[in-house]
Amino acid sequence: MPNNDDYNVKRIQQMLLEMARGNFFFSLEPSAKNDNVASLIVMLNMVNEEIRASFVHQGFAQSGDTPQYLVQLSLLLDADGTIEMANQKTCSLLSRLPKDLIGKPITELLSKSSRKLWAKQWRRLLKKEQSDAVVPLELTTGDGLIVRKEFNLTTFRTLQGSTKKILMDTVLFSKGEPFGKGLWKHALKVSKGTESPKVRLSQKDIRMIRDVHDMIINNLDRDLPRLRELALQMGTNEFKLKYGFKQLYGTTIFKFLTQERLRKAKTLTMHTSLSLKTIAHMTGFKSIPHFSRAFKEKYGQPPSSLRK
Known part of the structure; x- marks a missing residue:
């Protein structure tokens, strides 16, 4: 496959056009050179992957944009x-x-x-x-x-x-067509099983849970406080926070934190030259063995295998 500057610039242009259309399926093959164009390709791949993952996650909370x-x-x-x-x-x-x-x-x-x-x-x-x-x-x-x-x-x-x-x-x-208007005129009911007490999530509650989601995404290198403390910080109670988050994002808060840490670690491993020790630290893992074990459990191979 050609790897000259003109060809790479055309690929970058095509990639940007696809992203502008809302199509985040694609990425760019890294350049063999070590120049500004090669750096731009790496950055564009990282941005595209972050947007794609964010699009899927945000869709569950912002139903008008849910991938249908x-x-x-x-x-x-x-x-x-x-x-x-x-x-x-x-x-x-x-x-x-x-x-x-x-x-x-x-x-x-x-x-x-x-x-x-x-x-x-x-x-x-x-x-x-x-x-x-x-x-x-x-x-x-x-x-x-x-x-x-x-x-x-x-x-x-x-x-x-x-x-x-x-x-x-x-x-x-x-990305599918938006749902009908007026979806949030009614509160969202959340329950765990048929015998558990139900929780009603208002628009304010949903915004709060999305704020928790964003806080996790932006602070992957830090440990979360205990759920009770986090709920108090967000002006809600632990029960509503736990089950509201699971209803909107399909998983628990701490499982979501782990999967997002691993997703970012995979992106950094594939698209940067940072050491695995640095990547582990940037994504909140306490040690290389802990990072490698969690990574292999999630992706079926150690992070070192992604390095070419």
Whole structure:
């Protein structure tokens, strides 16, 4: 793939256009150079990833912007790794016509770094009659952008039993149309099970919980106070804070803190040259072993494996 300044500037321009359209699916392949353009690519990837993650999280609290639709990216491969089928969303997302995909080896779509991982995983998948694996891969678009996602790889045989196939698919969030007006005219009811007392969240309560969310995001390097103390600071009670947060964001406050620390740590590991010790400190982990253990539990591999 070309890696000169003109080509990189065109990729940056295309990336900015996609972001302006509200499309945060893409990223840019890092430049081999160490100059201002390369630095801009790194920063743009980081900003895009932060916006994409924030968009998904904020959507749960700001229902008018909730991601309501899922984009399914699916490819069917034969035993040689040749693409036999691609759904319409895949063609659209990769900016390629069906004829540009069907009959082509999947390696033509993969970034350089993903080809090595693919070769390793491909041999492992073919050894089994039936298998499922989740592999982080980078697909390149016709415009030179990157779709970076974890793909499900499912190996199976056809009805005749003589031909082996692999289904390669993933799901991405897409911003849907706003919900109807007047959604917040009624308070949101939150309950834990059928026998627990119910809590009614007003618009003020929802704004308060979103403030807690933002406080966590902006202070990942610091430990949270106890929930009772945090609730008092925010002018509410512990029960309403706990269950209100879980209703809006689908998880507990401390689990959310951990997943956001790991998400930021992954971004810094992939897109900066900071040491893992510095990254661990910046994201609130007390030690490298604690950081590595939590990272591997979340992503299935230690942070050092993301360094190229």
